[in-house]
Amino acid sequence: MKKIMVVDNEPDIVDLTRTVLELGGYNVVTANSGEECLRLLEKEKVDLVLLDIMMPGMSGWDVFNRINNKKSNIKVAFMSVLEISDKRKQVLLEEGLADYIMKPFDKETLLNRVDKILEETE
Template structure:
């Protein structure tokens, strides 16, 4: 497994060397920058997994570097501030600028590692959630979002019941497949199907009406007589 990359932005050579030792000892790849300009240049060449950013830098300040990262370059990675400043006002300002955490100098090596790991876990989880949310099934003017269980037709969100959504979710995954009433019932209601049960028909009818109300120009659910339903 490739080691995650950390960019340390610290103009004090001794502190920078200490941070390199700490982070490499924790299994990270480390790159150093000794000014804000050098840090931004490094990030243009290779995006790190996390940034440890000192505030008191020559030239550009840490605050200015943070603003560049978040507001102008819109880079998404954890940025942890290193500073001897401890006032609440300073911390609040930096958090509002886009910092993810704040490590006060002098620092404990274990605290640095723990805060970096926690920040990177949060970003990994958020990235996974975003990736999952981006999954979408589309059919004609209909869009179904599995992560949020949201369905839209021509941009209008449909107020579907749980079972209506589950039926549509099955149909849209394989639009050419005909799903029998028995199969739909067993998958959606998780029980045995009895031929006289009209439950599936009622829910499909309600689902069809809701979709057609949002898009009167298209037909979406086709009844295949004697078998079941499919998208059309």
């Protein structure tokens, strides 16, 4: 069973996302900050990190760059209310981002996007 880490400083978003993913058949680990995410990644093996961008302390951008610089096999997808241009999204995808999921999202959209990301890693 694939394991996903959900990282967001909003507890309601974390709980909702965890519930949707667990109902979709995934194991889920959660973190409420970028720092906590990186600490957990030292001991948890996950297939995908769903990462908020705007968090106090270490931002999602910083976490993505740290994961990306380690050349790990962990996929990272942003979940954000921030709209970005198609050009910026393309650059991020070329830099290793797996997806950019706009909040708010419905459960079908989230599961479809996660399924697609994880199918590409098999």
